[in-house]
Amino acid sequence: MPDYRRVFRPGGTFFFTLVMHDRRPLFADRSNVARFRLAVQNEREQLPFTIEAAVILPDHVHFVWTMPPDDSDYSSRIGRIKAAFTKSLGHHESIPTRAQRGYSGVWQPRFWEHLIRDRDDFNNHLDYIHYNPVKYGYAACPHQWAHSSFHKWVRGNGYERTWGCSCDGRVVRMPDFSEIAAQAGE
Numbered sequence: 002m003p004d005y006r007r008v009f010r011p012g013g014t015f016f017f018t019l020v021m022h023d024r025r026p027l028f029a030d031r032s033n034v035a036r037f038r039l040a041v042q043n044e045r046e047q048l049p050f051t052i053e054a055a056v057i058l059p060d061h062v063h064f065v066w067t068m069p070p071d072d073s074d075y076s077s078r079i080g081r082i083k084a085a086f087t088k089s090l091g092h093h094e095s096i097p098t099r100a101q102r103g104y105s106g107v108w109q110p111r112f113w114e115h116l117i118r119d120r121d122d123f124n125n126h127l128d129y130i131h132y133n134p135v136k137y138g139y140a141a142c143p144h145q146w147a148h149s150s151f152h153k154w155v156r157g158n159g160y161e162r163t164w165g166c167s168c169d170g171r172v173v174r175m176p177d178f179s180e181i182a183a184q185a186g187e
Contacts, residue, residue: 007114009073014053014117016126017064018185019079020109026059027107033090034148037062040085044078053123056130057148058137063130063185065117075114083108113186127154129181132165136178142166 008015027033034057041052050072053065068075087107117123131154134146143151143165154160167173 007076008116009075010068010116011073012068012070013073014065014067014123015075016115016117016130016181016185017066017075017079018061018113018187019064019083020061020112020186022107022109024060025107028057028062028148029059033086036089037082037086040082040089043085044082047081048072048074048078050075050078052150054127054130054150054154056133056146056150058133058139061187063133065123065126065130079112113184115184125176125178126181127159128165128176129178129185131160132175132178135165142168 021027028037037057045052049069051067053067055062055064066075090107115126117126131143131149131151134140134149135143140146142163143149143160144155144162151160155162155164163171165173165175
């Protein structure tokens, strides 16, 4: 059996990837996106953490979270979010049969995590998250993807609206994300 070792740092900032079982595109259904967001919101009310960035794609999710100064238990939070989302699906057509409905029927059993080391690492992961919908062909530009924190970062002056944008014939020269993608299980 593999030995999974996680890094726990109270107050740390982490990048996460959560993937649907068999890469099923459950988040292609907007009502499932709403269910997932509610599960995350409810968990944050129970055990706070800060969502620095996020993107919800049809078959996976990326986050950057900062944990409270005295807390490093992101694993339990992710487990409860996955469980709450799975439970919220109830008897909707877009979910596996009752026999498949366990964790493994909706989510891959594990998730990928990376401790953000410094400001450059943070910025690289932010860029990776916000460019992901373009990478997978779901949008031509980051601003075209609704289920992303990109819009919040633009409002907060963290990005120009045209960052990563090929609208109006712009040529986009994005950083090489291959190292992050390989580590994140993509």
